[in-house]
Amino acid sequence: MSGSPPELPIVVLDALMPVSQRLVLNRRGSSVWDVEGDGGRYAVKVGYPVQATSEWPAQPWTALAPAREGAVLHRLGADDIAYGEWERGTWNIQPWWEGPDLYRLWEPCRTEGSFEPHTSVVLGCVEALAELHAKGWAHGDVQPAHFIIGPERIHLIDLALAQGGHVPERYHFPFRGCLVHYEAPEIARNVLATGEAEPTQEADIYALGASLLISATGWRAVEYPDDAPRPVQREAVASGKRRPVKAPGELGELIDAMLSHAPENRPTIHEVGKALS
Incomplete structure (x- = not known):
């Protein structure tokens, strides 16, 4: 259960003076709000620690x-970002990007042959x-929900796990993997071995x-039971045993190359773009 989300911190309310606010996402440890104020429309993220239960460990x-x-967005040159601390954790304010995510946009691919x-x-x-990548960063949490298909361009969001430059020590934490559906075998192996x-x-x-494959076909790249514990999922990913499923059209071969077990056998993002264009 996610429980009731905390209200927006006072400092955020004072900064935005909302005329409307809508809870978009509430999960363990974080909530995301769509907030409209006098200055525009914003995505507000609020974080707080997850307490340990019988089902999961504490996640500070x-x-x-x-x-x-x-801090990452500031390092990347964004000047329309604000962030800070509140009594239970931290928050950030960033522009709201309108549009469906990749998985929702491609629903017809999965339902209409x-x-x-x-x-x-x-x-x-x-x-x-x-x-x-051109700025020397890795995202660390690429997944379909993090590509917002806007009317003019596609936005890549949720950079909390990105690495590639200095982040203030007080806000830094180790990378312990991401959503396993999209985790590369070498990442899964390291998390299993060292945490x-x-x-x-x-x-x-x-x-x-993996994001393109599941969005186009509805199938994960690697097979494991839906209710399998996280370590069992990671063991399946680390083994490199792929599902025999292809995305339709010429995209299928490119995705297969991107899902190569060995990192050195995958194309670079520049090579992927060249193959598409």
Whole structure:
């Protein structure tokens, strides 16, 4: 159970003076709000620590994630970001990007056999990730929900786990993997062995391939029971045993290359873009 989300911190309310606010997402340790104020429309993220239960261990890092993302965005040159601390954790304010995510946009691909993914959308996702890679960063949490398909461009969001430059020590926390559906085998192996890993651009490529595959077909790249414990999921990913499923059209071969077991066998984001264009 996610429980009731905390209210927006007073400092955020004072900064935005909302005329409307809508809870978009409430999960363990964080909530996301769509807030409209006099200055525009914003996404507000609020983080707080997760207490240990019989089902999961304590997760104090969730309290730091919004401020860490804010610091990363500042390092990447965004000047329309604010972030700070409140009594239970941290928060950030960033522009609201309107549009469906990749998985929702491609629903017809999964429900109508004759519908193929548009190359222009794939290229937009590639360009968004390429922009990040060109600045020397790895995202660390590439997944379909993090590509917002806007009317003019595609936005890559949720950079709380990104690595590639300095982040204030008070907001930093180790990378312990991401959503296993999109986790590269080498990341899964390291997390199983040590509890931590290092986000890389090669792992981002794998995650992009897995994101495109599941969005186009509805199938995960690696097979494991839906209710399997996280370590069992990671063991399946680390083994490299792929499902025999392909995305439709020419995209299928490119995704297969992106999902190569060895990082050095995957194309770079530049090579993916060149193959598409």
